[in-house]
Amino acid sequence: xxxxxxxxxRGAGKAKRHNARTIAALTGNxxxxxxxxxxxxxxxxxxxxxxxxxxxxxxxxRFALTRGNAFEAMLKADDCALLRTVLSAEAGLGxxxxxxxxxxxxxxxxxxxxxxxxxxxxxxxxxxxxxxxxAGQTVxxxxxxxxxxxxxxxxxxxxxxxxxxxxxxxxxxxxxxxxAKVSAAAVQAxxxxxxxxxxxxxxxxxxxxxxxxxxxxxxxxxxxQPTAVVLDVRKQLSTLRRQLSRLASVETLIDxxxxxxxxxxxxxxxxLIDALTEIEPRYAPECLSAxxxxxxxxxxxxxxxxALGRAVRESLGGIPTVxxxxxxxxxxxxxxxxxxxxxxxxxxxxxxxxxxxx
Amino acid sequence: xxxxxxxxxxxxxxxxxxxxVATVRHLHVHDHPMVLIPLAMAGEANAPLAMMIGTDPAxxxxxxxxxxxxxxxxFRFAAELAEVLVPHVGSFAAETEDVPVDRGKDVRQRYxxxxxxxxxxxxxxxxxxxxxxxxxxxxxxxxxxxxxAVPLLGRWLTFFANSAEVPGSTLLxxxxxxxxxxxxxGQSGAEDAQFGVQLAWIxxxxxxxxxxxxxxxxxxxxxxxxxxxxxAPLIERSAPELRQVLHELLLPTWQRMWRTLSLLRTLxxxxxxxxxxxxxxxxxxxxxxxxxxxxxxQPRRDGAVAAAARLQRLESAAARYAVQRAFDDPLVLAEYxxxxxxxxxxxxxxxxxxxxxxxRRPVLRPRIMVHTTEPVRVEPNTNLxxxxxxxxxxxxISVAPAAGGHDVLLELSGGMGRRLVAxxxxxxxxxxxxxxxxxxxxxRPGGALPDPAETPWTHGGPPIYEEPTPPPADDTAPLNPxxxxxxxxxxxxxxxxxxxxxxxxxxxxxxxxxPEVIPNTAATSL
Numbered sequence: 001x002x003x004x005x006x007x008x009x010r011g012a013g014k015a016k017r018h019n020a021r022t023i024a025a026l027t028g029n030x031x032x033x034x035x036x037x038x039x040x041x042x043x044x045x046x047x048x049x050x051x052x053x054x055x056x057x058x059x060x061x062r063f064a065l066t067r068g069n070a071f072e073a074m075l076k077a078d079d080c081a082l083l084r085t086v087l088s089a090e091a092g093l094g095x096x097x098x099x100x101x102x103x104x105x106x107x108x109x110x111x112x113x114x115x116x117x118x119x120x121x122x123x124x125x126x127x128x129x130x131x132x133x134x135a136g137q138t139v140x141x142x143x144x145x146x147x148x149x150x151x152x153x154x155x156x157x158x159x160x161x162x163x164x165x166x167x168x169x170x171x172x173x174x175x176x177x178x179x180a181k182v183s184a185a186a187v188q189a190x191x192x193x194x195x196x197x198x199x200x201x202x203x204x205x206x207x208x209x210x211x212x213x214x215x216x217x218x219x220x221x222x223x224x225q226p227t228a229v230v231l232d233v234r235k236q237l238s239t240l241r242r243q244l245s246r247l248a249s250v251e252t253l254i255d256x257x258x259x260x261x262x263x264x265x266x267x268x269x270x271x272l273i274d275a276l277t278e279i280e281p282r283y284a285p286e287c288l289s290a291x292x293x294x295x296x297x298x299x300x301x302x303x304x305x306x307a308l309g310r311a312v313r314e315s316l317g318g319i320p321t322v323x324x325x326x327x328x329x330x331x332x333x334x335x336x337x338x339x340x341x342x343x344x345x346x347x348x349x350x351x352x353x354x355x356x357x358x
Numbered sequence: 359x360x361x362x363x364x365x366x367x368x369x370x371x372x373x374x375x376x377x378x379v380a381t382v383r384h385l386h387v388h389d390h391p392m393v394l395i396p397l398a399m400a401g402e403a404n405a406p407l408a409m410m411i412g413t414d415p416a417x418x419x420x421x422x423x424x425x426x427x428x429x430x431x432x433f434r435f436a437a438e439l440a441e442v443l444v445p446h447v448g449s450f451a452a453e454t455e456d457v458p459v460d461r462g463k464d465v466r467q468r469y470x471x472x473x474x475x476x477x478x479x480x481x482x483x484x485x486x487x488x489x490x491x492x493x494x495x496x497x498x499x500x501x502x503x504x505x506x507a508v509p510l511l512g513r514w515l516t517f518f519a520n521s522a523e524v525p526g527s528t529l530l531x532x533x534x535x536x537x538x539x540x541x542x543x544g545q546s547g548a549e550d551a552q553f554g555v556q557l558a559w560i561x562x563x564x565x566x567x568x569x570x571x572x573x574x575x576x577x578x579x580x581x582x583x584x585x586x587x588x589x590a591p592l593i594e595r596s597a598p599e600l601r602q603v604l605h606e607l608l609l610p611t612w613q614r615m616w617r618t619l620s621l622l623r624t625l626x627x628x629x630x631x632x633x634x635x636x637x638x639x640x641x642x643x644x645x646x647x648x649x650x651x652x653x654x655x656q657p658r659r660d661g662a663v664a665a666a667a668r669l670q671r672l673e674s675a676a677a678r679y680a681v682q683r684a685f686d687d688p689l690v691l692a693e694y695x696x697x698x699x700x701x702x703x704x705x706x707x708x709x710x711x712x713x714x715x716x717x718r719r720p721v722l723r724p725r726i727m728v729h730t731t732e733p734v735r736v737e738p739n740t741n742l743x744x745x746x747x748x749x750x751x752x753x754x755i756s757v758a759p760a761a762g763g764h765d766v767l768l769e770l771s772g773g774m775g776r777r778l779v780a781x782x783x784x785x786x787x788x789x790x791x792x793x794x795x796x797x798x799x800x801x802r803p804g805g806a807l808p809d810p811a812e813t814p815w816t817h818g819g820p821p822i823y824e825e826p827t828p829p830p831a832d833d834t835a836p837l838n839p840x841x842x843x844x845x846x847x848x849x850x851x852x853x854x855x856x857x858x859x860x861x862x863x864x865x866x867x868x869x870x871x872x873p874e875v876i877p878n879t880a881a882t883s884l
Contacts, residue, residue, distance in 0.1 A: 059582035062590045064401030171403030173491065174658045222403045222492045285546035308367050309546040315364035322368040329365060345696070349365045352692035356381060 005254055006041045011264020015042030018139040023132070024187040025290040027243040033253055034281040035291060040137060040250045043263050045292035052269050052276070054296035056288075068169035071219060072144065075167060075226055080124050080145075083165075086228045087147065087215070094123040106140050114199060117162070123148050130195035134244065143192040147215070162200075164192045164214040172218045172227055182216075182231070189214040190236035194244075212237060253279070285309050317342025360693045363542060370544035374564040380540040381689045383625035386528045386635040388474035392446055393615045395478055395608050396485045398578040399426035400585050404488040406435050407580070407589075410608040411442055415616040420605050424596055433504055436493050440507035447473050447514055451646045472529060472635075472642035475518055476619065478553045478576040478611055479534040483522045485578040486530070490515030494655040509655065516656045517645050524672060526634045526679035529642065533557075533618045540625065543567070552576070557614050560621065576611045628686030634679075661821030663810045670804040681797045685745040691793060695732060700795035703730030703766070710785035713778055722778050724770045724785045725755070728792055731763035742768065742794040747784070749773035752794060768794070 018039065026039060038045055049055055075083045079095040096116055098109050109129035116125060125146040132139050145165035166189045170181045193214065197207035212234045220227035263275055276296070283301040285308075287294035298307060304321055305313040319325045319342060327333035328343040329350040335343035366377040392413050399405040408422045419442065423435045454467040477483055494512025496504045518530040534553050543550055543559035545567070550556045553576035558567040575581050580589065584607070592600045660668060684691045684700075694700035707727035714723040734757055736742065742752045750773035758765045775781035786792050813820045 057581070057583060059586065061400035061580070061582040061585035063399055063585055064582075067401035169401060173403065173488065219403060285548040288548065303371065305368065307546065308364075308371070308544075309548065312364045312367055312546070315361045316368060317361075322371045325365070325368045326372055345361055346365060349361045349696055352695055353362060353365065353689070356689035356692050357378065 008260075008262055009037070009041040009254070009257075010043050011262050011266065013044055013047070013265055016044050017042070018134060018137075018141075020141055020143075020188040020191040023134060023139065023141075023191050023240075023244075024184065026134075027187070027240055028290050029282060029284060029287060030243040030246050032282040032287075032291075034276065034279040034297070035293070036250045037253055037257070037279050038263070038293070040134075040254070041263070044265070047265055048263060048272065049293050049296055051265055052272050052296055054293075054299060056292050056295045058292055064169070071169045071224060071226075072167045074224065075217060076126060076145075080126070082226065083124070083145070083217070086217070086226050087165075096123045096125050098125060098127040098129060110140065114203065117146075117148070117196075117199065117203065130192065130199060132191065132195040132198060141192060141195050143189075146192075146196070162196060162210045164189050164196065164210075165217065166192075166214055167217045170218060171221065172229065173221050177218065185216055186214075186231050186233050187236050187240070189216070189231065190233040190240050193233060193237060194240055283307060317345060319346075360696065362689075362693045362696055366542045367544060370542055370559070371564075372544075374544065376541040376543045376560040376563075378540065379542050379689065380625070380683075380687050382628040382687050383622055384539055384628050384631065384683050384686065385526075385531060385536060385622070386474070386627070386631050386638070387619060387622050391474045391476050391619060392443075393476045393612065393619075394482070394486070395576070395611050395615065396482055396489075396578045397580060397604065397608065398485055399423075400580055400582065402426060404485060404492060405432060406485075406489065408604045408608065409435075409439065410605075410612050411439070413446070415613075418609070418612050420601065420608070422601050422604055424600065425593065433496075433508065436489070436508050436511060437505045439489075440505065440511035444507050444510055444514065449473075450642065451650075454643075457640075467643065468636075468639050469643045469646065470639075472639045474528060475530045476615060477530070477532050478615060479532050479551060481578055482576075483519055483530060483532055486515045487519030490517075490519055491658075510649070513649060513655050520656070521638070521641060525676040526682070527638055527641070527675075528635065529638050533615055536622060537618060540622070553611065554614060557618060561617070574607050574610050576614075577608070628683070630682040630686050634682070661810050662813050662817035663807050667807055670807075674802065674804060677802075678799070681799055684795070684797055685748060685799065688793075691745065691795065694795055694797065695793070698733045698735035699797070700793060701730045701732040701734050701766075702791065702793040703728040703732070703763075705786045705788050705790045705792055706765070708785060708788050710780050720778060721771075722774060722780060724774070724780060726752075726768050726770065726786055728766045728768060728794065729760065729763060730766065734764045734766060736766075736796065740796060741798070742796060743798050744786070744792055744794050746792070747773055747786075748799050750784070766794075 113128040130141045144167040147163045196210045200207045283297040301307040329346035370377045395410040397408040399407045405426045412418045425431045453470045456465040490512045498506045521527045522530040554570040558570040706729045710724045740754045752768040755767040774784040
């Protein structure tokens with residue numbers, strides 16, 4: 001029933017797959033119902049944005065892709081020879097490739113990954129495929145690599161021995177990297193840790209076998225020479241869990257939508273815009289770097305204080321629109337009891353501004 | 359974000375034009391600045407692709423890298439840049455002036471002028487910092503020699519990038535922040551980061567700004583679509599048109615940079631801008647001398663003591679800068695009035711000849727009464743300052759509600775001459791409007807720090823300088839992973855960069871340059 005409803009929302013188009021990056025973006029603005037519904041239905045937001053006349057630019061540079069792929073290939077060449085050296089992995093550690101990336105082998109790759117992890121054999125697992133339940137939907141995830149080592153020599157050690165390995169091509173220069181990129185990588189790795197723990201729980205094993213410390217591989221300084229750092233993603237994990245549980249309500253959101261609502265890209269732009277207004281958005285300037293539909297939402301939100309950023313909105317006492325802000329500041333509008341304090345501040349601010357600029 | 363600035367943003371939305379948030383210019387604009395617009399290759403670690411550079415708006419010079427992934431080409435670029443930048447910087451190390459120090463008992467020298475570099479945005483500064491990092495340790499002899507000007511370029515770029523972290527310093531300035539200091543737009547701060555859009559809001563308004571969104575980028579990052587459609591095919595076949603394409607891409611930003619400079623020059627300079635530029639000239643002089651005396655390049659990272667000292671200097675520079683801007687500009691001071699840490703009123707009573715003779719010596723302590731209708735959030739015994747008389751302290755004696763506002767009784771000290779009769783005009787007269795604030799320009803000494811050699815074990819002990827690994831011949835050369843980087847309980851990566859190596863900035867010119875850390879001069883790394 002639910003799946004039918006989602007298919008109906010999406011229309012004739014093919015469903016877009018979630019990945020760790022989209023899940024991370026989803027948790028960036030969990031209050032946005034519009035994004036939650038569109039993503040749950042697998043709607044192609046890029047095409048939708050183009051169709052309604054607000055295309056965004058979310059391309060990736062060929063140069064960046066080439067370098068990223070070259071770096072990953074270099075690390076993984078010869079059964080991960082280089083990666084092992086940096087990881088100090090034992091020479092005997094097996095290497096298992098779960099198979100090439102392809103849409104029609106998803107189920108198969110996931111089964112193989114699960115079997116391998118269940119057998120508790122030490123290995124470096126390449127192209128693994130994990131699943132995660134997002135808002136009642138099964139999402140397939142592909143970490144760069146999972147490192148699985150035998151429990152250490154001390155018998156009965158409960159030390160977590162499964163580690164997520166994330167390969168990124170941004171440089172770490174003098175032990176420093178761009179903080180935005182590092183935190184994005186940490187959130188992405190946290191998604192994989194969460195998925196691995198879910199899998200172990202389903203297999204009847206101890207989920208704490210999965211280490212909350214992930215390994216991040218990056219080029220060092222200005223070369224392609226790899227360096228590895230350990231990131232503790234416990235904080236990201238708890239944020240993710242909390243925000244994913246809030247997303248669970250997407251089912252209720254969809255049930256509340258009018259019957260027959262669809263975002264079929266074959267529809268006229270005006271009809272698509274009508275359909276979009278049925279789901280409440282929560283636009284913030286941060287959306288511009290994370291959501292394909294953001295340019296449309298920004299246009300829709302123009303004139304609101306939220307469109308100027310959260311800090312501005314809070315400084316203006318949470319008054320929703322700029323016209324109301326100015327009306328209150330100029331005393332043209334009688335404030336409600338709740339607005340009284342904000343209005344007094346705005347009037348004082350306007351008086352001071354006019355005085356200084358006169 | 360203060361309510362005053364937020365209100366200005368709301369006004370900008372309704373008016374469709376950017377709104378002023380300053381009545382004076384808060385930064386020094388050089389008569390002959392050098393503009394640099396760097397462009398980087400996507401995906402690579404700070405690989406330069408091109409740079410438009412020059413001091414004459416009519417004659418931009420374009421430096422390009424034909425194959426950005428080729429190491430030799432990148433160094434050729436660095437050498438070309440060094441040929442432009444190093445002589446320009448050196449041309450200011452000429453005429454000096456005497457500056458009295460230690461209450462006039464001594465003098466020191468300072469160059470009468472210093473270079474000023476302008477880039478479009480903060481990312482441009484980061485680019486120069488990393489370019490400095492990648493060139494300052496290069497060797498001019500050995501296996502892969504570079505021209506002597508290249509490591510020198512690296513050290514100057516590092517100096518400029520470090521100075522850009524000091525609040526109020528304008529040796530290296532970016533247009534986006536300079537404009538944002540004086541105008542706000544009707545869009546979010548995140549969107550203001552697009553230089554072309556921000557300037558369009560100021561020059562023409564909201565509609566033009568929307569148009570500018572699809573215009574050429576201001577660098578250093580390129581547009582992915584441009585990379586894929588235009589750049590990649592040109593680089594692949596080493597097309598000679600590449601230069602022309604890059605020239606056309608950068609030219610609009612080049613023109614916008616010079617328009618920004620003209621726009622800023624239309625504002626009158628704040629009173630204290632000159633003194634901050636003096637500090638910049640001090641820093642420039644100190645570093646020039648350091649380089650001339652053959653001092654070592656800035657270390658890769660600061661030791662604990664040097665980092666703490668640098669942080670302290672940055673904090674005091676930030677505090678001083680905030681106070682100076684408020685004193686220079688009534689619109690900035692208005693923000694403090696709104697939050698209650700400043701108030702404006704009228705002098706209603708004045709006793710300019712009051713002498714306090716309860717102590718060992720009689721002292722001049724005039725009292726004034728100020729009536730204000732603004733909120734007063736100060737306690738008795740607080741010291742206040744008036745921007746019109748910064749050298750004078752006003753101690754709050756009492757605050758009493760009166761006639762729809764407050765009467766504040768103040769006792770004055772300082773700034774009235776040395777005699778027991780106040781100099782004419784040094785005590786506010788009855789009827790004079792006056793603004794008083796808790797902000798003060800008074801010098802606040804920082805904490806004492808140990809000698810680097812005595813760094814306590816809690817902070818890692820005295821710093822040890824490691825010999826960095828020599829650079830590989832080429833990026834594609836066989837790699838020998840360093841066992842030292844093996845994955846063990848290594849220190850986790852801190853996403854926030856700690857303060858980076860520092861040369862020169864000091865709050866107080868007398869403290870100007872002290873190399874806190876002398877690294878191994880043999881250090882090389884790339």
